[in-house]
Amino acid sequence: MRSFLLFLHLAGVIIWVGGMFFAHFCLRPVAAEQLPPAQRLPLLSAVLGRFFVAVALAVAVILASGFASLKLTGFALAPLHWHAMSGLGLLMAGIFAVIYFRLYPRLRAGVAEADWPAAGAAMNRIRLLVATNLLLGGLTLAVATLGAYLVP
Ligand code: HEM
Numbered sequence: 001m002r003s004f005l006l007f008l009h010l011a012g013v014i015i016w017v018g019g020m021f022f023a024h025f026c027l028r029p030v031a032a033e034q035l036p037p038a039q040r041l042p043l044l045s046a047v048l049g050r051f052f053v054a055v056a057l058a059v060a061v062i063l064a065s066g067f068a069s070l071k072l073t074g075f076a077l078a079p080l081h082w083h084a085m086s087g088l089g090l091l092m093a094g095i096f097a098v099i100y101f102r103l104y105p106r107l108r109a110g111v112a113e114a115d116w117p118a119a120g121a122a123m124n125r126i127r128l129l130v131a132t133n134l135l136l137g138g139l140t141l142a143v144a145t146l147g148a149y150l151v152p
Contacts, residue, residue: 002072005065012062016055017137020130023051028127037116044123045111052100059093081147088140092133099129 027047031040066089070078103126110119143150 002069005069005072008061009065009069012058012065013137013141015058016062017134017141019051019055020134020137023048024127024130024134037120038114041107041116041119041123042111045107045119048104048126049108052104055096056100059096062089063093079148081143081150084147085140085144088136088143092136092140095129095133095136099126099133103129 028044031044035043066086070082070086073082103122106122107119107126110116110122
């Protein structure tokens with residue numbers, strides 16, 4: 001059971017953090033370099049729409065499998081770095097909720113109305129929050145895997 005939960009947990013983490021890495025470092029810079037706003041913003045909005053559905057699912061799986069395995073061990077007995085991972089994971093999920101429920105609808109509305117300044121502003125805030133979550137994701141990975149050595 002524990003291994004199955006860990007499998008689900010890590011599958012979710014790979015999709016979320018790997019997807020953010022690809023979007024931030026590969027897709028967006030090339031789209032910004034090669035396409036004008038009227039082409040770039042509809043493309044990014046459509047790509048992010050698909051990615052965010054996968055992330056919403058991944059976040060649900062990560063939180064459910066993470067808390068289920070914490071419960072198996074017992075919250076009081078769990079090592080400190082597991083609690084740190086949970087805190088960081090909840091923070092990342094909160095940031096994703098802001099992106100998905102507040103900023104992404106603005107990007108979609110801007111694209112639908114061909115209002116490029118509004119769509120561009122929403123996209124810029126999404127980019128900053130995705131970069132923040134990418135940093136936090138890297139930190140959470142370090143805490144999860146190296147935490148036992150860092151905090152004896
Ligand atoms: C609220 C959110 C989270 C909770 C409650 C949670 C809980 C846990 C627990 C209990 C384990 C140990 C499972 C076991 O060994 O059986 C674990 C493993 C792990 N988690 Fe999380 N986690 C959360 C979010 C995250 C996030 C966001 C990441 C990465 C970005 C992450 C990365 C990992 C990794 C890499 C492991 C494997 C560590 C190892 O086996 O050495 N977790 N998580």
